[in-house]
Amino acid sequence: xxxxxxxxxxxxxxxxxxxxxxxxxxxxxxxxxxxxxxxxxxxxxxxxxxxxxxxxxxxxxxxxxxxxxxxxxxxxxxxxxxxxxxxxxxxxxxxxxxxxxxxxxxxxxxxxxxxxxxxxxxxxxxxxxxxxxxxxxxxxxxxxxxxxxxxxxxxxxxxxxxxxxxxxxxxxxxxxxxxxxxxxxxxxxxxxxxxxxxxxxxxxxxxxxxxxxxxxxxxxxxxxxxxxxxxxxxxxxxxxxxxxxxxxxxxxxxxxxxxxxxxxxxxxxxxxxxxxxxxxxxxxxxxxxxxxxxxxxxxxxxxxxxxxxxxxxxxxxxxxxxxxxxxxxxxxxxxxxxxxxxxxxxxxxxxxxxxxxxxxxxxxxxxxxxxxxxxxxxxxxxxxxxxxxxxxxxxxxxxxxxxxxxxxxxxxxxxxxxxxxxxxxxxxxxxxxxxxxxxx
Numbered sequence: 239x240x241x242x243x244x245x246x247x248x249x250x251x252x253x254x255x256x257x258x259x260x261x262x263x264x265x266x267x268x269x270x271x272x273x274x275x276x277x278x279x280x281x282x283x284x285x286x287x288x289x290x291x292x293x294x295x296x297x298x299x300x301x302x303x304x305x306x307x308x309x310x311x312x313x314x315x316x317x318x319x320x321x322x323x324x325x326x327x328x329x330x331x332x333x334x335x336x337x338x339x340x341x342x343x344x345x346x347x348x349x350x351x352x353x354x355x356x357x358x359x360x361x362x363x364x365x366x367x368x369x370x371x372x373x374x375x376x377x378x379x380x381x382x383x384x385x386x387x388x389x390x391x392x393x394x395x396x397x398x399x400x401x402x403x404x405x406x407x408x409x410x411x412x413x414x415x416x417x418x419x420x421x422x423x424x425x426x427x428x429x430x431x432x433x434x435x436x437x438x439x440x441x442x443x444x445x446x447x448x449x450x451x452x453x454x455x456x457x458x459x460x461x462x463x464x465x466x467x468x469x470x471x472x473x474x475x476x477x478x479x480x481x482x483x484x485x486x487x488x489x490x491x492x493x494x495x496x497x498x499x500x501x502x503x504x505x506x507x508x509x510x511x512x513x514x515x516x517x518x519x520x521x522x523x524x525x526x527x528x529x530x531x532x533x534x535x536x537x538x539x540x541x542x543x544x545x546x547x548x549x550x551x552x553x554x555x556x557x558x559x560x561x562x563x564x565x566x567x568x569x570x571x572x573x574x575x576x577x578x579x580x581x582x583x584x585x586x587x588x589x590x591x592x593x594x595x596x597x598x599x600x601x602x603x604x605x606x607x608x609x610x611x612x613x614x615x616x617x618x619x620x621x622x623x624x625x626x627x628x629x630x631x632x633x634x635x636x637x638x639x640x641x642x643x644x645x646x647x648x649x650x651x652x653x654x655x656x657x658x659x660x661x662x663x664x665x666x667x668x669x670x671x672x673x674x675x676x677x678x
Contacts (some may be wrong), residue, residue: 313336340361379460387430401420407430438464463673467668476505476506477503477650480494482653497661506650514647519669529612534575536573549568555655557594577592588607590606591637
């Protein structure tokens, strides 16, 4: 009797228990009878899969294996020396290799008179590449600076369940962000914290690897704005001078208490922003005293600064030079003042907003009268400098809108305030700074 066996590989070569048997003659009177088992073989191909069939002589006389042929696609036949004579219980190995998708037939020809040809069906399935689509963020999206970002991708694979895949998210600027297994619906999600995202243009990539190691990716070019909220900052990151302090009970900066002859400043110094492309928003309060002098927001040039204070009184702690009756330098950069007391260099006796360069309070590049600001109420301030255009709004009303040429410089954002013989309390809260690292 002749037996042809398939040795199962580690690549899911599946045994089929169907048996093709020979005739009914007495095996004692025959040189051999042939039997083939299994009748088929299956393989999933990540890379070439080596397997082996065996022809076994299960008869009592000699058996000749005359020819072995493999026809079809996806399989190849290894080297054999034929014809080969097998004694009883001897076997001949037949090496085969699955190389890709396809079906083939293995045909073994022997001298068994009742079963000359034995056949086996072979099927190989090549693993296909997985697919992945990056759903969030979208292409050319400008990412906000103060909220966490959820990265989302969707994956599929021809052989692996989604939960058996791995998805890795990467930023071209921050590097690998994390690897997650998708949910059963193929959706992979990863939260990217706001404080860990670098500013500027970058590429977000999601790639997936299947069980065979095949990889695919999808990516999106995005841009991350840069900035901070004051309540996100450690108080140790602020620089205070004079009587300025942090009011922890009310989460606000007190620039001056209602005292005379104060000159105080508070600057956030943990990070710089581009002073030529920036949005600054905060709330301010002026009042509770006898009526002086005002406050200023300064975008302070860190390359040229020598201090955090200019001159006092009507110069509001940021101005200098002859405008303030001294040679004391003003703060370098640009400043917007909310002036509530009339001094000789002021453009108007009314409460007003004015924009000055390098502390030149007597030569503002723009100004506008304001309604009463010393009303013991909170007011919202917003200044925006972007693409050479500066706007200043208070309580949603735009008072300054002009073209201005300011070159890029690293800046601290902060505040100064002053009093003279008269007093007021000057308070700041809810500071929000956004650097325009991205073009709209």
